[in-house]
Amino acid sequence: MAEMLINQMMSTTKRTHFQVPSVPAFRTMNHRRNYPKILNSLNGSAQNSRKLRVSYQGAPGAYSEFAAKTACPESVTIPCRAVTNMISAIETGRADLAILAVESTMEGTAVRNYDLLLQRDLCIVQEINLFVQYCLLAIPGVAKSELKKVISHPMALAHCGRSLAELGLDHEAVDDTAGAVELLLSNRMLDTAAIASTRAAALYGLDVLAHGLQDESWNVTRFLILSKNNPKVAKERKIGVKTSMVVAHHSGILDVLLKVLSTFSSRKISLTKLEVNSAIDNNGPVKVLDAHEGGSVKEYPCVLYVDFEGSIDDQKVKDAIAELSKLPVYVRILGCYSADPTIYGLQ
Numbered sequence: 161m162a163e164m165l166i167n168q169m170m171s172t173t174k175r176t177h178f179q180v181p182s183v184p185a186f187r188t189m190n191h192r193r194n195y196p197k198i199l200n201s202l203n204g205s206a207q208n209s210r211k212l213r214v215s216y217q218g219a220p221g222a223y224s225e226f227a228a229k230t231a232c233p234e235s236v237t238i239p240c241r242a243v244t245n246m247i248s249a250i251e252t253g254r255a256d257l258a259i260l261a262v263e264s265t266m267e268g269t270a271v272r273n274y275d276l277l278l279q280r281d282l283c284i285v286q287e288i289n290l291f292v293q294y295c296l297l298a299i300p301g302v303a304k305s306e307l308k309k310v311i312s313h314p315m316a317l318a319h320c321g322r323s324l325a326e327l328g329l330d331h332e333a334v335d336d337t338a339g340a341v342e343l344l345l346s347n348r349m350l351d352t353a354a355i356a357s358t359r360a361a362a363l364y365g366l367d368v369l370a371h372g373l374q375d376e377s378w379n380v381t382r383f384l385i386l387s388k389n390n391p392k393v394a395k396e397r398k399i400g401v402k403t404s405m406v407v408a409h410h411s412g413i414l415d416v417l418l419k420v421l422s423t424f425s426s427r428k429i430s431l432t433k434l435e436v437n438s439a440i441d442n443n444g445p446v447k448v449l450d451a452h453e454g455g456s457v458k459e460y461p462c463v464l465y466v467d468f469e470g471s472i473d474d475q476k477v478k479d480a481i482a483e484l485s486k487l488p489v490y491v492r493i494l495g496c497y498s499a500d501p502t503i504y505g506l507q
């Protein structure tokens with residue numbers, strides 16, 4: 161059975177991911193929510209002295225900033241030009257948390273972001289899912305017929321590929337969606353539009369020439385909130401906890417995949433993500449930081465990203481990890497956090 165499943169996975173795509181199958185509740189941007197305990201406690205400790213600082217990649221008005229504000233409404237957000245700057249911000253103490261887009265329903269895993277996570281000693285403290293709708297924005301007064309080019313974040317351009325082809329416009333990737341808006345304004349680009357959110361349009365005073373530009377109406381991006389310290393979320397919450405880990409190995413991919421599947425299925429632990437990233441997909445070996453070995457980065461021909469339901473404090477999870485650790489593999493827990501099935505909305 162497991163073998164059949166693997167063969168099916170390998171034949172359909174090299175990089176396979178299983179998404180959470182249920183369609184969770186959809187919440188819009190102006191609600192007050194019951195924050196996950198971990199962020200509550202982080203918020204609480206920060207409130208004693210100062211607000212939590214959350215770094216994100218992009219300019220003010222980026223989707224990542226909105227995701228950060230939704231997860232931590234009391235926080236101060238810190239814009240960073242590149243993902244590496246954003247991660248350095250928490251490593252150097254300029255920020256308490258960082259937020260990273262790791263997958264979308266339309267494009268799958270953002271492998272480069274995920275790989276960066278493997279190379280750093282950071283821990284996932286929360287996930288947040290955001291419904292992403294794209295708009296075509298231009299400087300006020302510019303008509304659609306005057307446009308020659310569209311600029312945006314590469315993921316936004318990928319999500320809107322069909323719409324862009326229909327519009328017949330050239331496109332160019334820039335650092336982020338809100339950064340594209342800033343660029344339009346600072347260079348007064350009258351023949352260029354940006355793909356970004358209505359929130360960015362309102363923030364920068366641009367006209368919205370079209371809504372819902374993404375090729376699929378259902379477009380959800382999953383973000384992870386990262387911290388330098390490992391919070392004790394597993395002890396505080398027993399229900400609705402999810403764990404993310406990476407299994408890195410030098411042996412045959414099928415053997416390890418089968419072992420992971422049988423180890424978890426025999427204990428009735430549900431996987432919410434299982435994805436293979438190999439040196440071939442990655443254009444070279446996958447680098448993983450081994451925090452136990454003095455923080456050295458090791459190279460592997462193949463890694464598995466595994467998310468599952470349960471806490472690292474559950475006995476059956478401990479047993480599963482102990483069983484996997486007997487293999488010639490390196491297992492690293494990336495985080496154990498409350499699973500939030502809500503999809504937050506942003507037009």
Ligand SMILES: O=C(O)C(=O)C[C@]1(C(=O)O)C=C[C@@H](O)C=C1
Nearest residue numbers: 222223224261313315336337381
């Ligand atoms: O450019 C932005 O606004 C971002 O927040 C980045 C990002 C991404 O990294 O995928 C986030 C969400 C959308 O999927 C598009 C772009």
